Amino acid sequence: MTGTLRLIRLILRRERVLAPLWILLLGSLSAGQAARYARTFTSDATIADFATEMTGNKALLAFSGQVYAPTLAGMTVWKIADTVFVLIGLVTVLTVIRHTRTEEETGRAELLGSGVVGRAAPLAAALGFTWTASLLTGLITALGMIKQGFDAEGSLAFGLAVAAVGIVFAAVAGLAAQLTDGARTAVGLAGLALGVGYVLRFLADGSGREWLKWLSPQGWSHLVKPYATDDLTVLGLSLALTTALTVGAFALRARRDLGAGLLAQKPGPADGRVRSPLALAWRVQRGLLAGWVTGFAVAGVAFGALASAIPGLADKQGDSMREFFERYADNGHTDLVDTYLWLMALSLGYVCALYPLLAVLRMRAEETTGRAELLLTGAVARLRWAAGHLLIATLGSAAILTAGGLAMGAVAGDPWRVLGAVVLQVPAVWVLAGIGVLAFGLLPKAAGWICWGAFLFVNLFGEILGPIVGIPYATSKAVIPFLYLPKVISGGEFSAVPVLGLTVLAVALTAAGLAGLRRRAIV
Amino acid sequence: MKTSDAAIAVTGLRKTFGATVALDGLDLRVREGEVHGFLGPNGAGKSTTIRILLGLMRDDGGEAVLLGGDPWRDATALHRRIAYVPGDVNLWPQLTGGEAIDLLGAVRGGLDKTRRAELLDLFELDPRKRSRTYSKGNRQKVALVAAFASNAELLVLDEPTSGLDPLMEAVFQRCVTAERDRGRTVLLSSHILSEVEALCERVSIIRNGRTVETGTLDDLRHLTRTAVTATLAAPAPGLTALPGVHDVTTDGDTVAFQVDDGHLEAAMTLLAGAGIRGITSRPPTLEQLFLRHYESEATVR
Numbered sequence: 102m103t104g105t106l107r108l109i110r111l112i113l114r115r116e117r118v119l120a121p122l123w124i125l126l127l128g129s130l131s132a133g134q135a136a137r138y139a140r141t142f143t144s145d146a147t148i149a150d151f152a153t154e155m156t157g158n159k160a161l162l163a164f165s166g167q168v169y170a171p172t173l174a175g176m177t178v179w180k181i182a183d184t185v186f187v188l189i190g191l192v193t194v195l196t197v198i199r200h201t202r203t204e205e206e207t208g209r210a211e212l213l214g215s216g217v218v219g220r221a222a223p224l225a226a227a228l229g230f231t232w233t234a235s236l237l238t239g240l241i242t243a244l245g246m247i248k249q250g251f252d253a254e255g256s257l258a259f260g261l262a263v264a265a266v267g268i269v270f271a272a273v274a275g276l277a278a279q280l281t282d283g284a285r286t287a288v289g290l291a292g293l294a295l296g297v298g299y300v301l302r303f304l305a306d307g308s309g310r311e312w313l314k315w316l317s318p319q320g321w322s323h324l325v326k327p328y329a330t331d332d333l334t335v336l337g338l339s340l341a342l343t344t345a346l347t348v349g350a351f352a353l354r355a356r357r358d359l360g361a362g363l364l365a366q367k368p369g370p371a372d373g374r375v376r377s378p379l380a381l382a383w384r385v386q387r388g389l390l391a392g393w394v395t396g397f398a399v400a401g402v403a404f405g406a407l408a409s410a411i412p413g414l415a416d417k418q419g420d421s422m423r424e425f426f427e428r429y430a431d432n433g434h435t436d437l438v439d440t441y442l443w444l445m446a447l448s449l450g451y452v453c454a455l456y457p458l459l460a461v462l463r464m465r466a467e468e469t470t471g472r473a474e475l476l477l478t479g480a481v482a483r484l485r486w487a488a489g490h491l492l493i494a495t496l497g498s499a500a501i502l503t504a505g506g507l508a509m510g511a512v513a514g515d516p517w518r519v520l521g522a523v524v525l526q527v528p529a530v531w532v533l534a535g536i537g538v539l540a541f542g543l544l545p546k547a548a549g550w551i552c553w554g555a556f557l558f559v560n561l562f563g564e565i566l567g568p569i570v571g572i573p574y575a576t577s578k579a580v581i582p583f584l585y586l587p588k589v590i591s592g593g594e595f596s597a598v599p600v601l602g603l604t605v606l607a608v609a610l611t612a613a614g615l616a617g618l619r620r621r622a623i624v
Numbered sequence: 625m626k627t628s629d630a631a632i633a634v635t636g637l638r639k640t641f642g643a644t645v646a647l648d649g650l651d652l653r654v655r656e657g658e659v660h661g662f663l664g665p666n667g668a669g670k671s672t673t674i675r676i677l678l679g680l681m682r683d684d685g686g687e688a689v690l691l692g693g694d695p696w697r698d699a700t701a702l703h704r705r706i707a708y709v710p711g712d713v714n715l716w717p718q719l720t721g722g723e724a725i726d727l728l729g730a731v732r733g734g735l736d737k738t739r740r741a742e743l744l745d746l747f748e749l750d751p752r753k754r755s756r757t758y759s760k761g762n763r764q765k766v767a768l769v770a771a772f773a774s775n776a777e778l779l780v781l782d783e784p785t786s787g788l789d790p791l792m793e794a795v796f797q798r799c800v801t802a803e804r805d806r807g808r809t810v811l812l813s814s815h816i817l818s819e820v821e822a823l824c825e826r827v828s829i830i831r832n833g834r835t836v837e838t839g840t841l842d843d844l845r846h847l848t849r850t851a852v853t854a855t856l857a858a859p860a861p862g863l864t865a866l867p868g869v870h871d872v873t874t875d876g877d878t879v880a881f882q883v884d885d886g887h888l889e890a891a892m893t894l895l896a897g898a899g900i901r902g903i904t905s906r907p908p909t910l911e912q913l914f915l916r917h918y919e920s921e922a923t924v925r
Binding site: 476 | 679
């Protein structure tokens with residue numbers, strides 16, 4: 102462990118922009134949501150009505166979790182908690198991998214490891230930093246909630262619940278970093294754990310089989326039930342899992358060599374069958390795509406299974422229920438199941454938007470590592486090189502959504518309509534791909550930031566961030582490509598106009614990005 | 625010289641990155657069929673020049689002609705005739721070394737299978753290993769095998785041996801010599817002066833983005849001093865006063881000094897008058913040539 106403190110100082114230096122940004126953003130999200138609800142619901146009675154309506158909406162419960170306290174504080178937690186849990190899980194995974202496996206892969210760890218730095222120090226430093234950052238996020242969340250006038254005990258319980266998710270998934274990432282010798286695979290493994298935790302929690306709340314929640318780290322934080330029971334003992338599970346994962350990670354670290362993983366490499370062919378930029382792009386991209394297709398098929402099964410647990414008829418009287426149907430159904434005659442299916446189709450689209458961005462960032466990684474240069478100094482034009490990756494990114498997006506749509510439709514017992522609704526998201530996903538290509542072509546150095554920013558913006562702005570900063574949904578939805586699509590499964594008629602419009606926009610963004618790529622220097 | 629015998633003809637090349645001037649009117653002429661050494665301290669602009677020649681970057685002024693074409697506009701067509709080995713080779717972790725070699729061959733317009741096998745043997749490289757398990761030296765060998773087995777007319781090698789051990793360095797030198805004998809042109813950017821001295825007919829030395837010396841090694845030596853050590857029968861007091869003679873030191877009957885090339889004869893006549901019992905003279909090594917430029921750069925800065 103020698104040198105851990107020095108490494109933490111190095112991490113602080115490298116994270117001085119990014120970490121404060123996410124800690125503040127995630128920490129203030131809850132108080133922002135509380136302030137927004139305080140403006141909307143001006144009496145205890147209105148909030149209680151809202152709580153009753155939401156309790157009857159299984160589709161929304163699956164996303165947000167159960168309503169545990171019909172108060173302003175309780176409903177704030179209900180609305181925002183799961184979003185914060187997912188986001189903090191995602192950033193802690195990325196942070197820990199960035200300071201462990203990525204460091205080893207690039208050889209920087211070797212440079213430091215030859216100095217007075219213990220073998221376990223990089224892992225200890227990464228975990229120490231990320232855990233502290235998670236606790237800080239929890240603390241800011243709690244303080245923000247107290248400032249909104251909520252009781253201190255519940256606010257602290259909520260803050261700890263938030264921190265617990267970050268802490269658990271930091272440890273998950275710490276372990277994943279020991280298993281593989283590539284940083285991307287490590288992110289994939291830890292991301293898979295995050296996804297499994299999410300789906301279990303989702304199924305538990307959507308189906309009413311609440312015991313499933315006990316299998317999910319996010320579920321444990323939900324079970325704290327802030328402002329209802331404030332049951333901190335559940336977090337003992339988070340602590341126990343964190344301890345087990347951490348002990349495991351350090352044990353594995355002690356047993357392996359620097360740079361090596363546990364999953365060994367077999368010798369491969371001596372002669373090449375990869376003879377074109379497209380074939381190479383496929384080799385580079387196929388692992389990522391396979392992971393996404395599998396993930397979407399599994400998620401589709403889970404979401405489809407839930408459709409049968411949702412009552413078709415719902416009370417549409419309350420304001421909030423009316424708003425829900427206005428957002429996700431085309432007309433007042435649509436039943437809850439169809440509305441739920443459209444919401445799920447949209448959600449698959451929102452998540453799938455990350456895939457083409459990651460695919461574009463892989464192309465950028467080919468460039469920064471100098472591997473693209475090896476191809477481009479051969480008889481390969483830049484556009485031909487990029488075309489291979491973009492073909493996989495665009496067709497891959499369609500394949501991912503098809504896999505999710507087929508699985509969800511088959512399980513929900515309505516295969517073709519569901520498949521149609523899910524595949525309809527493709528042009529909106531392509532718009533995100535276009536933004537990625539534009540960034541890659543014109544602002545390559547900022548491409549990583551822009552891609553992740555665009556993904557988070559599309560996912561958070563319309564429903565959560567926009568309303569929190571005072572932009573009504575009616576306005577904020579105008580910048581979200583998915584919300585232009587016809588709600589084909591929840592009462593809407595198919596219309597080619599938005600589909601073509603989004604496709605044209607995606608093509609224009611891509612073309613502009615490629616034009617930039619042709620002109621700029623390869624670095 | 626006609627442009628047609630030049631594989632590379634660069635005149636007055638300029639490139640700036642923001643406020644930093646990377647190339648400040650650089651000239652470089654590489655004749656067809658020669659091995660040309662491209663020397664300069666770190667940050668002098670060697671890699672920038674090479675990146676412009678490879679069409680990865682655009683110049684801001686001046687002219688660059690590569691195999692008779694425009695390196696930016698005609699990039700794809702020209703690249704069929706070029707093989708490039710970077711100093712820091714990064715390969716696709718998913719591919720084996722053999723797959724990477726064949727991929728590079730395929731995008732360069734062909735690979736000689738027999739030569740590929742010979743070279744793998746010479747460089748003692750196992751082509752079945754995954755690229756991610758290769759050391760720096762082995763990754764470099766992959767790029768070298770791909771380049772030497774290609775049918776390219778021009779090899780552009782940017783510090784290609786920085787990760788090789790002395791044994792492999794010798795193999796590399798044999799390969800470059802063989803390439804020259806087959807009539808291929810080689811641009812060799814290198815820091816290993818013995819390598820440049822052994823392989824290159826002509827060299828260009830650049831500093832701060834400008835060419836400061838260019839010519840054959842013999843030409844360059846003529847511009848500098850010869851080191852002479854002589855054991856004399858009698859003292860030669862006139863030596864210090866002689867024009868072109870520097871750094872005279874006397875130790876008993878032994879005198880050591882340096883003399884500019886044009887004044888060697890006068891110095892010898894003077895020594896002969898004093899009676900020479902023994903004499904050694906060394907032409908300047910490339911290292912001395914090189915250090916002269918490095919040192920003057922230090923004073924410029």
